[in-house]
Amino acid sequence: MTALGRSGVGTGPLGFGAAGIGNLYTPLSDEQAHEAVRAAWERGIRYFDTAPHYGLGLSERRLGAALRGHDRSRYTVSTKVGRLLEPVDGPAGDDLANGFAVPATHRRVWDFSADGVRRGLEASLARLGLDRVDVVYLHDPDDHAGQAFREGYPALEELRAQGVVGAIGAGMNQTEMLTRFVRDTDVDVVLCAGRYTLLDQSAADELLPEAAARGVSVVIGGAFNSGLLADPAPGSTYDYARAPRQLLERALRLKEVAGRHGVTLRAAALAFCSAHPAVTTVLAGARSAAEVHDCADQFATPVPAAFWQEARDLGLLPGAGPS
Structure with a gap:
């Protein structure tokens, strides 16, 4: 386990992103969700990331239930604050407009006040x-x-x-404000989603160098850019929307290069994220035991240097990154 920043909180190189078990896009059963967490544990994953936003609290409830019975000192859990969940009166349809296949029993209320942070954390713990x-x-x-x-x-x-939490940070899909957190506050860690991948290396400009220089850990989420780098095909999602044609074509070319070097695009995507020295952990979002096992297998697969070189030669990757 590696410590996050200067905190005493440990994490491993591969973590479990729990948005999927909050019914991201499509529903799954409690048992399927529990099997995914169980598979992560079997594969040695000990860092689990969730949030109230994921399925209006469903992800947190399922993750807590699945981890119950395990020695609390053996795993790390992160959650997030800033969106309070308030009950709504009567049936209000589903939450698919926000990406989750759950009944819209609550509404999200933005609140980054001190009171909102404390209330949000208290509700997450429950x-x-x-x-x-x-x-x-x-x-x-x-x-x-x-x-x-x-x-x-x-x-x-x-x-x-006060010792209520061990490490603090910010999680976002952008780099500019995360860089500000690294420079202007005493955060231990930032979670950067989708901005350091095979298709988007914007975090390499300022965020990652600043984090490395200041001893702030970086957790990378969205290694597959919400789906496109997992299995590129017409209709694949990129940043939670239909992938633009240009990006789809680039992903397909990267997949061809990976195949020529005997690896999957998924293995290359995970390897790219984990190779940067500022990156402590890569979160693999998974919604089934099969997906967890696949991510663990791909993460453990060495990607040959010749893949990176060919991808650069073809203009599919910048000079930065693995070699």
Whole structure:
């Protein structure tokens, strides 16, 4: 286990992203979700990341239930604050507009105030059935920067000082504000989703060098850019929407190159993320035991240097990255 920043919270190189078990896109049963977490444990994964946003709390409830019975000192859980879940009156359809196949029993309320952070964490602990979480991230404060830096972050710092949580940070799908967190606060870790992948290396410009220089750990999410790099095909998703034709074509070319070198595109995608020295952990989002086993297998597969070289020669990758 590697410590996140200067905290005492440990994590391994491969983590479990729990958005899928919150019924991302399509529903799955409690048993299927539990089997996915069980498979992650069997493969040695000990870091599990969730959030209230994922399935309106369903991901947290399922993850907590699946981990129950395991020695609490043997695994790391992170969750997120910034969206409070408030019950709605009566039936209100589903939550597919937000990407989750669950009944819309609650509405999300943005709140990065100190009180909102504490209330959000308390509610997450109740859903998880835990007395503590190890890492708390400010979740997607893109449009709430003022409140997040002025109130949300100091609240997390206080919770860390009190020993309520072990490590604090921010999780986003962009790099600019994450870089600000690294430069202007004392975060232990940032979670960067989708911005350091085979198709988007924007995190390499400032975020990753700044994190490395300041001893801040980086967790990479969205290694497959929400699906396109897992199995590129017409209709594949990129950043949770239909992939643009140009990106689909690039992903298909990368898949061909990977095949010529005896590896899958999935193995190359995971290897690319994990190779940067600032990256502590890559989160693999999985919704079934089969997907977990596949991710673990692909993560353990060596990707030959000749793949990276050919991808660069063809203009499919920049100079930065593995060699």
